[in-house]
Amino acid sequence: MDDVLCAVFPVGWFGGEPPRRRVAKVLCFVAGATANFYARPLEGVTLVVDLDRMAIVGYRDRVAYPVPKAEGTDYRAGKVGPPYTGTAPAPGVVVQPEGRGFHIDGHVVRWANWEFHVGFDMRAGTVISLASVHNADAGGAQRRQVLYRGFVSEIFVPYMDPVEEWYYRTFLDAGEYGLGLWAFPLQPGGDCPANAAYxxxxxxxxxxxxxxxxxxxxxxxxxxxxxxWRHTEAGFPNQLITEVRPDVSLVVRMVVSAGNYDYILDWEFKTSGSIKLAVSLTGLLEVKGTAYTHANEVKQDAHGTLVSENTIAVYHDHYVTYHLDLDVDGTNNSFVKSTVTAVRDPGGDMPRRSYWTVRREVAEREADGQVDLGAGGPPADLVFVNPGKKTRIGNDVGYRIVPAGATAASVLDDDDFPQRRATYCKKQVWVTPYSRSEKWASGLYADQSTGDDGLAAWSGRNRAIRGEDIVLWYTVGLHHVPCQEDFPVMPTLSGGLELRPSNFFERNPLMRTRPARRHGQPIGNCSCAGASS
Amino acid sequence: MDDVLCAVFPVGWFGGEPPRRRVAKVLCFVAGATANFYARPLEGVTLVVDLDRMAIVGYRDRVAYPVPKAEGTDYRAGKVGPPYTGTAPAPGVVVQPEGRGFHIDGHVVRWANWEFHVGFDMRAGTVISLASVHNADAGGAQRRQVLYRGFVSEIFVPYMDPVEEWYYRTFLDAGEYGLGLWAFPLQPGGDCPANAAYxxxxxxxxxxxxxxxxxxxxxxxxxxxxxxWRHTEAGFPNQLITEVRPDVSLVVRMVVSAGNYDYILDWEFKTSGSIKLAVSLTGLLEVKGTAYTHANEVKQDAHGTLVSENTIAVYHDHYVTYHLDLDVDGTNNSFVKSTVTAVRDPGGDMPRRSYWTVRREVAEREADGQVDLGAGGPPADLVFVNPGKKTRIGNDVGYRIVPAGATAASVLDDDDFPQRRATYCKKQVWVTPYSRSEKWASGLYADQSTGDDGLAAWSGRNRAIRGEDIVLWYTVGLHHVPCQEDFPVMPTLSGGLELRPSNFFERNPLMRTRPARRHGQPIGNCSCAGASS
Structure with a gap:
C-alpha cells in the first residue's frame, strides 16, 4: 500500500439541479518503481469524497485490468541513465557581455520600447497589465497603451472516453485547480536560460x-x-546592399503543472511592437489501464492510442483561453473584421478575371465579435482599432490578431454537459465589453458549474461593442490524438497567437534601431561595392 | 536619369495560344536619395522587351502620379542614424564552450540523432536529402530514413490590382527567377548567429x-x-520532482531576396525527431504610385493600403510550396487522414452526450491526397505512415504534418489565368506518387506557362498512392493586407509546418538524453525533499 498514491478529480456536472455537496472523485495509482504514477492507474476503482465531511461517500470497483508495468515509464535522469545513449547536442549558453537589457522595478518590467507590470494570481498565474510601448520615431518620452490587462482565463481539457471512470474528466484547470496554485519553482538553466531573472x-x-x-x-x-528585418538589394549595378537587424525579444514565462500535464506559458514582447503568446504542452499523458497489449487485439473503439502494453492514452482536447483587455492607444476600441473577398470579372479591358479585396466590417454588438476561425468562410484579418486615432495618412490605429496554429474548436454536442460549462470553446474569438466581474471564461465558480455563468452567457446579452472598452477572448485549441512519442513524457507541442501592430506606428518602429555590434563593430550589414549575381 | 533604375518583370500568361516570343516587362523606379527604389515607382510607364532581340518592342505611358518622396524610405543604418533613437536591447551572443555540436563532411551534416545532405540548386535554393534519424533506445548504429528529398518547389505571389501596370504581377519566384539565383551571401551575426557555419x-x-x-x-x-520536455510532479507527499530538458535544435538557413521581398527559409531539425519548416517574410513592399496623400481621399477600391504619401502597398498573397519526398522508415508510404469525428448519444447509461473519436482513412488515389485545410470540414491529423512497419505494440510507424499558421489558400477564380498557372494553391496539401520529372509545382517551364504542366495537372491523373513511394506537397500561404509597419521594410512574419514523428519511435526519443550540464553540474532537475504546495 506504500506504493499507492491517490489524486483528486473534479466531478463536473451532468445534468439536474446544481449539486449541494462539495464532492470530488479520488483515483488511485501505483508508483512503485517509477515516479510516473500516472502511467500506472488502478483502473476501475473510483472513490467519491465529501470535502466538507472529509468522508468517503462512494466507492466503485468496476473493472480489473493489469496495472501497466513500471519499466520504461520513469523520466528522471537518474532512472533512465547513465549510461545515456540519447542525443547530446553541444552545450551552449547565451552571454550578455553588458548584462541584461531589462530592468525590474518591483513588478514593473522595462525593456527596449516596452513597459509592463507582471502580477501573479492563484487562478490565472501570470497577469500582464498596463503594457505600453514607446515610439522612437515620434520622439519624446510619451508611451502608448496596448494592453490594459491580459491573462489565461481558463484551460479546458475534456477527455473523450464515455465510460464510468472517464466521462467526467473534463478539466477546467484554472477554475477547478488554479494555474498559479499549480505553478512550481522554475529550474534555472532548464526551464529558463542562464540569463533569466526570476x-x-x-x-x-x-x-x-x-x-x-x-x-x-x-x-x-x-x-x-x-x-x-532584413533586405538584400541586388538592383544597383556593381553594388550589393544587405541590411539585417537580428531579433531579440523579451520573454515572461511561467510553467503550470496541472497534475499530469505541464503548460509552458510565454508572453514574448518584440521590439517590432508585437506581443506573442505561446502555449507549449509537455508533461505526462493521462492514461487508462487496459487488457490490450497489442493494437491488433483492439476490436472496438479504444477511445485513445495504445502507447504501451496495457496503456491507452485517451483522446482529449486542450483549450487555453486568454482574456486580453486590449487598450489600443487608449481605452475605447472597435473590433474590425477585414474579410478577404474575391471580385470576379473586374470588367473593363483588363486581362485578369479575378482578384481579391478587403471588405471591412466593424463589429457593432457582441454577436458580431464571435468568430469561428475554422468555419471555412472567407479568411479575415481581425483587428482591434482605436476609432478615435488615425495615423498621419489617415489609417485606423490598430493591433491585428495573427493565429499561430492550434485553432481547434470543440466538436462536442452543444447540449453535452461539459460543453455547456465551456460553451465558448466552439469559437476561438469573442469580443465583449469590459466588465470587472467578467474575468473567468468558465464562470466565477467553476467547480460543478452548470454553464449559467461565463463568457458565452455574458456574450449572449449581445451588448454594444463598437468604440467601447472591449476585451478580446482568444482560445488556443488542440485536438490531441496521442502517439507513442508522447509517452512516458511528451516532447513540447506549441501553439499561440501574435498581437501585431497594424497601422499603430507610422512606419516600421525598428527603423531607427542601431545595428547590432560585436567588438564595437557593426555586424549584419554590408553596403559594399561588388557585382551582384 | 542617373537616378533611374529599371527591373525586369515576367509577363505571365493571359489566355490565347502560348506565346512564341521571350518577352519581359521592364518597370522603372527613381533611387535618388534612397536605396529603396521600390518605394519610388515611375507609375504608369511600362516597357516590353524582347529578350532574344534585346529590343524594346512595347512602350506605354498611361498615368502620371507623383513619385513618392525619398524621405523616410531608406533602411540603411547610415541613412536613418545616428542618432539612433530606436530601441536597443542588450547585446547577447550564444557561446558554445565545447565548440559546435555538428560536423559538416562535404555536404553531409551530422548532428545529435540526425544526418542529412545539404545541396544547393539555382531554382530551389536549399535541397535537403537523405535525412535519417538514429534511435538511441533501439541501440546499435542503424539509422532510419525520414526524408528522401525536400525543397521549396515554388513561391507564387499574385498581386490584387487588375489595372494595366499591375494585373500581370503574379510572380513564380522559383520558376521565373530562381530561389538559388536570388540568394546572396548571409551576413554573419545578422542573418545567422555567431556560432553558425556557412x-x-x-x-x-x-x-x-x-x-x-x-x-x-x-x-x-x-x-x-x-x-x-519537462514535468513537475507534486503528487508525492513531501517531495517535489522537477525534470527539464532544455531544447537545442539545428537550423539550416538560406535567405532569398527575390527583388523587393526577402524570404528567410529555415529547416530546423529537432532531437525529438521533428523537422520544422519555417518561412519568414521580410524585405520591401511592392508599392504603387498614387495621387492620394491621405486615406480620406480614397473613394474607390485602392487595391491596397496607403502606407505613405503617394504610396499604396498593393494586396497580395504568398504561397510557398514545399516538395517533401518523405520516406518514413522506408520508401513505400501511405497517406492517412485521421479525422476527428463527433459521436452523439453514446448510449448505455453514460452521462456524456457526446465525445469524439478518430476515423482513419487511407488515401487510395491522388484525389484522396488533396486537402483544403481551410474548408471548414472536420479537423484531421494528416500522417504519412509506412504500412510495412509497425511499432512493438502494433501502431503504424509514421510522421504527422502539423501546420504552424499561414494556411491561406488562393481565392482567385479557378479560370483566372494566374490561378491556372498555380492551380495547386487552392489546396495546402497534395500527395503524389514519386516521379523524377515532377519536381516543380508550377511546371518545368514557368515563364509564360499556361497551366498544362505542374502539380495539379499531374495529380489530375489520379494515380494510386497507397503504399507507394509518395511525395507530400505542402503550401504555406498568407494573404498579405499591408500596414504602415511594413513600410519601408517589413518586420518578419512567419509561418510553416512541423513534420512530427507519430508512432515512429517506441517512446519519446529524448528519454535517454543526458540532462544539460553547466560547470560539470546537471541543471534543470530537482528531485528533492520539500513540501509541495
Whole structure:
C-alpha cells in the first residue's frame, strides 16, 4: 500500500439541479518503481469524497485490468541513465557581455520600447497589465497603451472516453485547480536560460496565511537566431546592399503543472511592437489501464492510442483561453473584421478575371465579435482599432490578431454537459465589453458549474461593442490524438497567437534601431561595392 | 536619369495560344536619395522587351502620379542614424564552450540523432536529402530514413490590382527567377548567429561557366530558451520532482531576396525527431504610385493600403510550396487522414452526450491526397505512415504534418489565368506518387506557362498512392493586407509546418538524453525533499 498514491478529480456536472455537496472523485495509482504514477492507474476503482465531511461517500470497483508495468515509464535522469545513449547536442549558453537589457522595478518590467507590470494570481498565474510601448520615431518620452490587462482565463481539457471512470474528466484547470496554485519553482538553466531573472509569487493559502512561491515567473531576453528585418538589394549595378537587424525579444514565462500535464506559458514582447503568446504542452499523458497489449487485439473503439502494453492514452482536447483587455492607444476600441473577398470579372479591358479585396466590417454588438476561425468562410484579418486615432495618412490605429496554429474548436454536442460549462470553446474569438466581474471564461465558480455563468452567457446579452472598452477572448485549441512519442513524457507541442501592430506606428518602429555590434563593430550589414549575381 | 533604375518583370500568361516570343516587362523606379527604389515607382510607364532581340518592342505611358518622396524610405543604418533613437536591447551572443555540436563532411551534416545532405540548386535554393534519424533506445548504429528529398518547389505571389501596370504581377519566384539565383551571401551575426557555419553554393551562369555563391547557407545550433520536455510532479507527499530538458535544435538557413521581398527559409531539425519548416517574410513592399496623400481621399477600391504619401502597398498573397519526398522508415508510404469525428448519444447509461473519436482513412488515389485545410470540414491529423512497419505494440510507424499558421489558400477564380498557372494553391496539401520529372509545382517551364504542366495537372491523373513511394506537397500561404509597419521594410512574419514523428519511435526519443550540464553540474532537475504546495 506504500506504493499507492491517490489524486483528486473534479466531478463536473451532468445534468439536474446544481449539486449541494462539495464532492470530488479520488483515483488511485501505483508508483512503485517509477515516479510516473500516472502511467500506472488502478483502473476501475473510483472513490467519491465529501470535502466538507472529509468522508468517503462512494466507492466503485468496476473493472480489473493489469496495472501497466513500471519499466520504461520513469523520466528522471537518474532512472533512465547513465549510461545515456540519447542525443547530446553541444552545450551552449547565451552571454550578455553588458548584462541584461531589462530592468525590474518591483513588478514593473522595462525593456527596449516596452513597459509592463507582471502580477501573479492563484487562478490565472501570470497577469500582464498596463503594457505600453514607446515610439522612437515620434520622439519624446510619451508611451502608448496596448494592453490594459491580459491573462489565461481558463484551460479546458475534456477527455473523450464515455465510460464510468472517464466521462467526467473534463478539466477546467484554472477554475477547478488554479494555474498559479499549480505553478512550481522554475529550474534555472532548464526551464529558463542562464540569463533569466526570476520573480516570486504570493497567494493566500487555504488557512488564510500568505504563501510564497519562489521563482514562479522568469524573464529573459531571447536570442533565438531570428531576424527582426532584413533586405538584400541586388538592383544597383556593381553594388550589393544587405541590411539585417537580428531579433531579440523579451520573454515572461511561467510553467503550470496541472497534475499530469505541464503548460509552458510565454508572453514574448518584440521590439517590432508585437506581443506573442505561446502555449507549449509537455508533461505526462493521462492514461487508462487496459487488457490490450497489442493494437491488433483492439476490436472496438479504444477511445485513445495504445502507447504501451496495457496503456491507452485517451483522446482529449486542450483549450487555453486568454482574456486580453486590449487598450489600443487608449481605452475605447472597435473590433474590425477585414474579410478577404474575391471580385470576379473586374470588367473593363483588363486581362485578369479575378482578384481579391478587403471588405471591412466593424463589429457593432457582441454577436458580431464571435468568430469561428475554422468555419471555412472567407479568411479575415481581425483587428482591434482605436476609432478615435488615425495615423498621419489617415489609417485606423490598430493591433491585428495573427493565429499561430492550434485553432481547434470543440466538436462536442452543444447540449453535452461539459460543453455547456465551456460553451465558448466552439469559437476561438469573442469580443465583449469590459466588465470587472467578467474575468473567468468558465464562470466565477467553476467547480460543478452548470454553464449559467461565463463568457458565452455574458456574450449572449449581445451588448454594444463598437468604440467601447472591449476585451478580446482568444482560445488556443488542440485536438490531441496521442502517439507513442508522447509517452512516458511528451516532447513540447506549441501553439499561440501574435498581437501585431497594424497601422499603430507610422512606419516600421525598428527603423531607427542601431545595428547590432560585436567588438564595437557593426555586424549584419554590408553596403559594399561588388557585382551582384 | 542617373537616378533611374529599371527591373525586369515576367509577363505571365493571359489566355490565347502560348506565346512564341521571350518577352519581359521592364518597370522603372527613381533611387535618388534612397536605396529603396521600390518605394519610388515611375507609375504608369511600362516597357516590353524582347529578350532574344534585346529590343524594346512595347512602350506605354498611361498615368502620371507623383513619385513618392525619398524621405523616410531608406533602411540603411547610415541613412536613418545616428542618432539612433530606436530601441536597443542588450547585446547577447550564444557561446558554445565545447565548440559546435555538428560536423559538416562535404555536404553531409551530422548532428545529435540526425544526418542529412545539404545541396544547393539555382531554382530551389536549399535541397535537403537523405535525412535519417538514429534511435538511441533501439541501440546499435542503424539509422532510419525520414526524408528522401525536400525543397521549396515554388513561391507564387499574385498581386490584387487588375489595372494595366499591375494585373500581370503574379510572380513564380522559383520558376521565373530562381530561389538559388536570388540568394546572396548571409551576413554573419545578422542573418545567422555567431556560432553558425556557412556553406557555399555553385551553379552554372548564363554563359555556362560555374559561379560560386559564398555563404549561401548557414547551419547553426539554436539555443532559443525553449524546453524539449519537462514535468513537475507534486503528487508525492513531501517531495517535489522537477525534470527539464532544455531544447537545442539545428537550423539550416538560406535567405532569398527575390527583388523587393526577402524570404528567410529555415529547416530546423529537432532531437525529438521533428523537422520544422519555417518561412519568414521580410524585405520591401511592392508599392504603387498614387495621387492620394491621405486615406480620406480614397473613394474607390485602392487595391491596397496607403502606407505613405503617394504610396499604396498593393494586396497580395504568398504561397510557398514545399516538395517533401518523405520516406518514413522506408520508401513505400501511405497517406492517412485521421479525422476527428463527433459521436452523439453514446448510449448505455453514460452521462456524456457526446465525445469524439478518430476515423482513419487511407488515401487510395491522388484525389484522396488533396486537402483544403481551410474548408471548414472536420479537423484531421494528416500522417504519412509506412504500412510495412509497425511499432512493438502494433501502431503504424509514421510522421504527422502539423501546420504552424499561414494556411491561406488562393481565392482567385479557378479560370483566372494566374490561378491556372498555380492551380495547386487552392489546396495546402497534395500527395503524389514519386516521379523524377515532377519536381516543380508550377511546371518545368514557368515563364509564360499556361497551366498544362505542374502539380495539379499531374495529380489530375489520379494515380494510386497507397503504399507507394509518395511525395507530400505542402503550401504555406498568407494573404498579405499591408500596414504602415511594413513600410519601408517589413518586420518578419512567419509561418510553416512541423513534420512530427507519430508512432515512429517506441517512446519519446529524448528519454535517454543526458540532462544539460553547466560547470560539470546537471541543471534543470530537482528531485528533492520539500513540501509541495
Amino acid at each position: 520573480l516570486d509569487g504570493y497567494f493566500s493559502g487555504q488557512d488564510g496565511n500568505p504563501v510564497e512561491g519562489k521563482n514562479m515567473i522568469c524573464v529573459f531576453e531571447r536570442y533565438a537566431g531570428d531576424v527582426a | 556553406l557555399d553554393g555553385y551553379f552554372s551562369g548564363q554563359d555556362g561557366n560555374p559561379v560560386e555563391g559564398k555563404n549561401m547557407i548557414c547551419v547553426f545550433e539554436r539555443y532559443a530558451g525553449d524546453v524539449a
